Amino acid sequence: xxxxxxxxxxxxxxxxxxxxxxxxxxxxxxxxxxxxxxxxxxxxxxxxxxxxxxxxxxxxxxxxxxxxxxxxxxxxxxxxxxxxxxxxxxxxxxxxxxxxxxxxxxxxxxxxxxxxxxxxxxxxxxxxxxxxxxxxxxxxxxxxxxxxxxxxxxxxxxxxxxxxxxxxxxxxxxx
Amino acid sequence: xxxxxxxxxxxxxxxxxxxxxxxxxxxxxxxxxxxxxxxxxxxxxxxxxxxxxxxxxxxxxxxxxxxxxxxxxxxxxxxxxxxxxxxxxxxxxxxxxxxxxxxxxxxxxxxxxxxxxxxxxxxxxxxxxxxxxxxxxxxxxxxxxxxxxxxxxxxxxxxxxxxxxxxxxx
Numbered sequence: 032x033x034x035x036x037x038x039x040x041x042x043x044x045x046x047x048x049x050x051x052x053x054x055x056x057x058x059x060x061x062x063x064x065x066x067x068x069x070x071x072x073x074x075x076x077x078x079x080x081x082x083x084x085x086x087x088x089x090x091x092x093x094x095x096x097x098x099x100x101x102x103x104x105x106x107x108x109x110x111x112x113x114x115x116x117x118x119x120x121x122x123x124x125x126x127x128x129x130x131x132x133x134x135x136x137x138x139x140x141x142x143x144x145x146x147x148x149x150x151x152x153x154x155x156x157x158x159x160x161x162x163x164x165x166x167x168x169x170x171x172x173x174x175x176x177x178x179x180x181x182x183x184x185x186x187x188x189x190x191x192x193x194x195x196x197x198x199x200x201x202x203x204x205x206x
Numbered sequence: 207x208x209x210x211x212x213x214x215x216x217x218x219x220x221x222x223x224x225x226x227x228x229x230x231x232x233x234x235x236x237x238x239x240x241x242x243x244x245x246x247x248x249x250x251x252x253x254x255x256x257x258x259x260x261x262x263x264x265x266x267x268x269x270x271x272x273x274x275x276x277x278x279x280x281x282x283x284x285x286x287x288x289x290x291x292x293x294x295x296x297x298x299x300x301x302x303x304x305x306x307x308x309x310x311x312x313x314x315x316x317x318x319x320x321x322x323x324x325x326x327x328x329x330x331x332x333x334x335x336x337x338x339x340x341x342x343x344x345x346x347x348x349x350x351x352x353x354x355x356x357x358x359x360x361x362x363x364x365x366x367x368x369x370x371x372x373x374x375x376x
Contacts (some may be wrong), residue, residue: 075345076346076359077348083340137294188339189339190339
């Protein structure tokens with residue numbers, strides 16, 4: 032009983048990120064900055080519909096990742112346009128396959144909030160998207176939001192798109 | 207008037223990120239040709255551009271198949287292609303195009319129709335590789351050029367020909 036009590040006390044902080052209608056979490060030190068959403072984005076032709084723009088941040092070239100669009104595309108929901116609007120962009124740090132620190136932008140629609148997460152809050156992934164296990168490490172139950180997947184940042188930003196040639200800007204380009 | 211350009215003899219992007227040393231690219235001055243396709247601006251290496259011709263000077267021939275267009279020069283057919291701003295092949299019959307940029311890498315020669323084209327010299331330029339999550343099997347953009355806080359998509363004849371080939375129009 033004592034061991035169980037000690038386990039439940041092991042907790043760490045995580046950022047709760049509102050991305051469209053979806054909430055995800057990342058580790059405390061994975062979010063390095065937040066910036067206003069009105070950056071100067073440029074579209075990259077033929078890049079995936081969920082990651083179609085790049086922008087400059089402190090001299091680095093960053094992709095702008097739209098997680099809601101990614102999940103919609105994965106579920107075959109047709110997107111009508113490449114969106115480059117965002118209220119806030121979270122600058123995320125991750126390690127690439129060569130062990131180098133890289134940065135990416137994640138579209139947010141509200142400021143991140145900090146949460147304390149412990150093992151006793153672990154729960155199943157939300158049922159709304161069956162592919163969470165491919166892009167998330169785990170999931171915890173937030174008292175206000177419900178199940179919140181903890182995003183696998185490296186998998187999101189390092190995975191090469193499987194997009195194939197399409198004639199329209201549609202969700203035929205699936206993750 | 208047709209002006210023969212210089213054929214490429216050395217690497218197009220000699221100071222792209224070196225994967226072995228992981229050294230950042232050196233800052234430098236570079237000459238490009240800037241193409242405008244709709245809202246998108248592309249850079250092509252100056253040394254691959256043979257000439258930029260106003261459409262008024264071009265006698266474009268359309269075959270029965272709308273997708274294949276060419277001009278004839280010295281009894282040789284040069285294929286001419288038109289793209290939209292997302293680099294999807296579109297009909298070259300569209301008369302909105304103002305210029306044709308002829309590209310030659312010493313092996314292949316093609317024409318690309320565009321809304322606008324012109325030489326541009328960019329100083330303090332750095333070439334970045336496209337982030338992994340943006341790479342797709344059918345993109346002709348492999349690099350983004352940054353010059354004085356401006357961003358440009360960079361392509362070349364090899365990547366454009368691969369894209370055309372994947373579209374089944376080579």
